[in-house]
Amino acid sequence: MVNSLNNFAANSGQALAGTKKLTATPGKNPGVNQSTPQGPLGNARDSSTVSTLASQLSEASVRAQARDARLTRTELSSMANNTFNELVSANYTANKSTYDSEVPDTDSATLLARAKSATQYTNGLGKNPFSGMPMDQLALITYDDSGTFTINERRAALEESAKQEFAWRQKVVAEAEFEYNNTGKLTNFSKSVLDHYKGLPPVQQAQYPNNYEAKLKHWIDLDFNYFTNVAEGKKKMDAESFAGKILDGDNSLFDDTTSSKQATST
Known part of the structure; x- marks a missing residue:
């Protein structure tokens, strides 16, 4: 399972980040500084957008804690594998049109706009709405199957994590x-x-x-x-x-x- 995820990380990283392989030279420290996460939605200027996402993440965190306490390590691994298959495998490609038409059950313009942005991103258009978000928050979105986040939002979160x-x-x-x-x-x-x-x-x-x-x-x-x-x-x-x-x-x-x-x- 972790090997598949790491392969996805490598493939997504190369495709999305455009980074080159680092090589070590004896006598020269290759360490590099990682960019500081910019917080939810990266450079988002709309405070209401950040506030809305923060509220969703708080609720997702409560659900995640309950899930982690309820499931064994083996069950969590199986759940993660199912998530990976849903968001990355041929199943995702086969159901892409359905996922692209998914709309959050809300009247919130903020949530609707973010879902649309995620769909555009997963189709190669625009930026990832979760760019720069901390890894723990990305995991909350990726593995949350409550319906709070659309499949394309979860896919976008997984790609940023990767x-x-x-x-x-x-x-x-x-x-x-x-x-x-x-x-x-x-x-x-x-x-x-x-x-x-x-x-x-x-x-x-x-x-x-x-x-x-x-x-x-x-x-x-x-x-x-x-x-x-x-x-x-x-x-x-x-x-x-x-x-x-x-x-x-x-x-x-x-x-x-x-x-x-x-x-x-x-």
């Missing part, structure tokens, strides 16, 4: 290459990934392996050095590829029956 995720992945993988090339370690990379994971809402955490947090903590405590512990004559590993496997929650690393050796055989 765009931000892709930008973060580029940054953290470049930093992983820098760390590995200069120290032989990936400890700081693992810390960054753990912090990112812990900041996700439960419905997104559920899309990763059950032992994801525990395994990352183990690797951080291990502080493994791939240079000093490498077998004689063995080539240096591909740090970018290994980092990608961690970000994807690859089973070869997070299957307890095979991953206890970490990636010393990589």
Whole structure:
């Protein structure tokens, strides 16, 4: 599941952000500053628009908390998978005309305008109405199936989330290459990934392996050095590829029956 979402993040990020792959140069720190979220609706000047969205998000947060308390991690993962299939798969394409005609059950000009903007955006016209919104708020919209948000609004929120995720992945993988090339370690990379994971809402955490947090903590405590512990004559590993496997929650690393050796055989 998480691999599919990360692939969507990469594809959406490349298509929407137009960003280029970052590469690490030994001796040069590749870290980049992420843009500061501009809040709901980015540069929206209409305070009533922001207020309306803030109210919707508050209500969505209450529903999300109740859902997260009611469902198990496995059930949350299944729910997230169903959401992904609804908003991204061939099902979304097949029902696009229906989704494009969806109109919120409201007389609010603000809500109607935003839904229209989301539909235009998902058809390649105009800007994403949720551009710059914080990730936790985007998740509230994406996974809210109450009908408060239209399918196209949820799709637009998912795409913005994917765009931000892709930008973060580029940054953290470049930093992983820098760390590995200069120290032989990936400890700081693992810390960054753990912090990112812990900041996700439960419905997104559920899309990763059950032992994801525990395994990352183990690797951080291990502080493994791939240079000093490498077998004689063995080539240096591909740090970018290994980092990608961690970000994807690859089973070869997070299957307890095979991953206890970490990636010393990589």
